[in-house]
Amino acid sequence: MPPETTTDTIVPGSREPDAVSGSTAGSHADFRTLEAGLDALQTSPLAEKGPWRRFADGVLPPVVLLLALIAAWQFYIVIAKPRPDLTPGPLDVLTSITDLWSTGHLQTAVVTSLSRGGIGFLIAVAIGTPLGLLLAEWRLLRRALGPLLSGLQVLPSVAWVPAAILWFGLSDATVYFVVLMGAVPSIANGLVAGVDQIPPQLRRVGTVLGANRVEMATLVVLPAAMPGYLAGLKQGWAFSWRSLMAAEIIAVGGSIGFGLGSMLQQSRELADLPGVLATILVILFVGILVELVLFAPAERRLLRRRGLYLTAGR
Amino acid sequence: MSAVSVTERDRTDIPGNRPPGIIVSTNTAPAAIVAADVETAIRVEGLSKRFGKAGPVVLDNINLTIKPGEFVCLLGASGCGKSTLLNIIAGLEHPSEGAVTVASGKSAVMFQESALFPWLTASRNVELALKLRGVPRGRRRGEARELLDLVNLADAADKRPHELSGGMRQRVALARSLAQDRKVLLMDEPFAALDAITRDLLHEELERVWRETGRTIVFVTHNVREAARLGQRVLLMSSRPGRIRNEWRIEDNGPRRIESPEVSRLAIEITNHLREEIRRNAA
Numbered sequence: 001m002p003p004e005t006t007t008d009t010i011v012p013g014s015r016e017p018d019a020v021s022g023s024t025a026g027s028h029a030d031f032r033t034l035e036a037g038l039d040a041l042q043t044s045p046l047a048e049k050g051p052w053r054r055f056a057d058g059v060l061p062p063v064v065l066l067l068a069l070i071a072a073w074q075f076y077i078v079i080a081k082p083r084p085d086l087t088p089g090p091l092d093v094l095t096s097i098t099d100l101w102s103t104g105h106l107q108t109a110v111v112t113s114l115s116r117g118g119i120g121f122l123i124a125v126a127i128g129t130p131l132g133l134l135l136a137e138w139r140l141l142r143r144a145l146g147p148l149l150s151g152l153q154v155l156p157s158v159a160w161v162p163a164a165i166l167w168f169g170l171s172d173a174t175v176y177f178v179v180l181m182g183a184v185p186s187i188a189n190g191l192v193a194g195v196d197q198i199p200p201q202l203r204r205v206g207t208v209l210g211a212n213r214v215e216m217a218t219l220v221v222l223p224a225a226m227p228g229y230l231a232g233l234k235q236g237w238a239f240s241w242r243s244l245m246a247a248e249i250i251a252v253g254g255s256i257g258f259g260l261g262s263m264l265q266q267s268r269e270l271a272d273l274p275g276v277l278a279t280i281l282v283i284l285f286v287g288i289l290v291e292l293v294l295f296a297p298a299e300r301r302l303l304r305r306r307g308l309y310l311t312a313g314r
Numbered sequence: 315m316s317a318v319s320v321t322e323r324d325r326t327d328i329p330g331n332r333p334p335g336i337i338v339s340t341n342t343a344p345a346a347i348v349a350a351d352v353e354t355a356i357r358v359e360g361l362s363k364r365f366g367k368a369g370p371v372v373l374d375n376i377n378l379t380i381k382p383g384e385f386v387c388l389l390g391a392s393g394c395g396k397s398t399l400l401n402i403i404a405g406l407e408h409p410s411e412g413a414v415t416v417a418s419g420k421s422a423v424m425f426q427e428s429a430l431f432p433w434l435t436a437s438r439n440v441e442l443a444l445k446l447r448g449v450p451r452g453r454r455r456g457e458a459r460e461l462l463d464l465v466n467l468a469d470a471a472d473k474r475p476h477e478l479s480g481g482m483r484q485r486v487a488l489a490r491s492l493a494q495d496r497k498v499l500l501m502d503e504p505f506a507a508l509d510a511i512t513r514d515l516l517h518e519e520l521e522r523v524w525r526e527t528g529r530t531i532v533f534v535t536h537n538v539r540e541a542a543r544l545g546q547r548v549l550l551m552s553s554r555p556g557r558i559r560n561e562w563r564i565e566d567n568g569p570r571r572i573e574s575p576e577v578s579r580l581a582i583e584i585t586n587h588l589r590e591e592i593r594r595n596a597a
């Protein structure tokens with residue numbers, strides 16, 4: 001059958017002027033109220049949680065659990081009476097913390113470790129972000145470097161400590177090197193994952209709106225990849241902190257400052273178990289604090305703004 | 315409302331029972347013959363498309379001329395190549411053969427999913443389009459408000475996409491595509507995911523915007539009634555390969571209602587043709 005194209009004209013029969021305006025009979029204002037009514041029916045205001053409710057939902061459960069664990073620990077000490085040098089009670093650990101505080105060791109160690117972890121993390125962000133963008137947008141590089149980077153993410157960064165000591169000696173460079181090897185792959189891979197998850201439609205919109213390459217990267221790709229990127233940053237921080245502790249435990253002395261890892265190592269050498277436990281708790285606490293103060297709110301805000309954060313019924 | 319009257323020469327009063335009519339475009343003779351003396355907004359000549367070298371022919375020798383200010387509906391079964399054709403006109407895909415000319419340069423596009431940026435408020439989504447168009451910062455906010463007001467969403471300017479209903483999101487997307495200020499607006503099944511009541515309202519909204527702004531609109535749909543309700547011209551596409559099979563011109567006497575007898579009559583007629591096209595594929 002040859003392609004046939006016909007043109008037909010439909011002539012509306014007897015349309016009265018009134019009928020012509022059809023559903024727009026009445027004024028434009030009527031239409032607007034109709035539409036506004038439909039909008040109101042189809043959207044429901046989201047109830048924001050009050051600060052008290054957030055506290056009750058978010059902070060209370062872990063605190064209660066923590067108190068319960070400490071109580072159980074104390075209870076065990078009182079009932080079973082184990083050897084105090086091998087199983088210190090919560091009070092011994094608390095005493096140890098206050099002692100370390102009063103000598104100023106604790107503050108120094110926390111500040112040293114936190115600033116090193118923070119600086120190392122920021123350097124890792126500065127390296128990992130462009131690397132991730134390059135990997136995400138440049139296929140050949142991704143094929144070449146992608147597996148290596150995933151491998152590095154699996155490799156425990158402690159493994160780098162001996163090599164780093166041989167290269168950089170007992171200096172801060174060793175610590176930073178180990179931190180970077182831990183954090184950069186996580187950050188880059190997180191960004192790559194975030195970019196991969198961008199719905200293709202959003203890029204098409206960018207193209208249609210006339211974005212050039214730079215505008216596409218900064219105004220579309222990066223913001224769209226934020227959830228994955230933030231997850232990568234979070235993991236990058238965790239890896240930074242872990243790697244830092246490992247490096248500080250192994251590499252003590254030289255020009256390396258006194259951090260929490262060094263404090264841990266020192267307590268072990270003194271066979272001071274309460275001190276060891278106290279330091280572990282402080283390391284844990286700092287990690288949790290950074291997560292709670294920096295990453296959790298950022299993530300919550302990000303996801304809530306995009307309607308991805310579901311709190312209802314939890 | 316202006317009631318633009320279409321040429322009287324091919325008037326026929328009994329739809330479905332009329333001579334083949336005047337051939338406006340065929341696949342062998344480009345439409346240029348008819349439209350030579352008329353200014354054209356979009357011209358598609360001998361366009362063919364296949365994905366990959368060995369892929370099946372998706373679009374086969376499409377010829378099409380669209381005049382400035384026309385509202386053209388492109389109708390066809392799912393998978394017949396409507397989106398592909400629209401994307402080629404939009405410059406998002408490249409034709410394998412043939413050429414597409416859009417007289418005014420680039421076109422604005424609106425997709426089935428609103429594809430709003432989820433991290434931006436309704437107003438910011440529109441403002442981003444203004445920014446990429448080169449509108450200076452100081453004027454963006456005001457212009458975005460005006461555009462949102464045009465689609466009756468001024469109150470929702472500070473809401474984020476996930477707080478809006480599907481219909482509202484599509485209206486923001488419409489406002490955003492109007493922010494591009496392009497003469498040609500390409501729409502790919504923009505209302506397909508909406509319920510009938512909302513869709514009905516959006517038809518009125520779109521028609522009003524079209525009449526007020528005088529844009530050239532190519533509206534892709536698989537919904538026959540929608541095409542009959544909105545279009546000045548309805549182009550029916552066949553599947554595998556995609557070709558333009560039939561064309562209907564509808565006299566524009568101002569807004570029509572989707573329930574009106576003439577829309578229904580036209581829809582029935584088009585549906586018959588469409589079914590015939592689909593049946594051919596059964597063998």
Ligand SMILES: Nc1ncnc2c1ncn2[C@@H]1O[C@H](COP(=O)(O)OP(=O)(O)O)[C@@H](O)[C@H]1O
Binds near residue numbers: 390391392393395399
């Ligand atoms: N990127 C692509 N690669 C390969 N085939 C495609 C691609 N896009 C569309 N197709 C094919 O082209 C045909 C037409 O698709 P499309 O234009 O999306 O149809 P419609 O919009 O009419 O539903 C379909 O058979 C589809 O499988």
Ligand SMILES: [Mg+2]
Binds near residue numbers: 397503
């Ligand atoms: Mg489609």
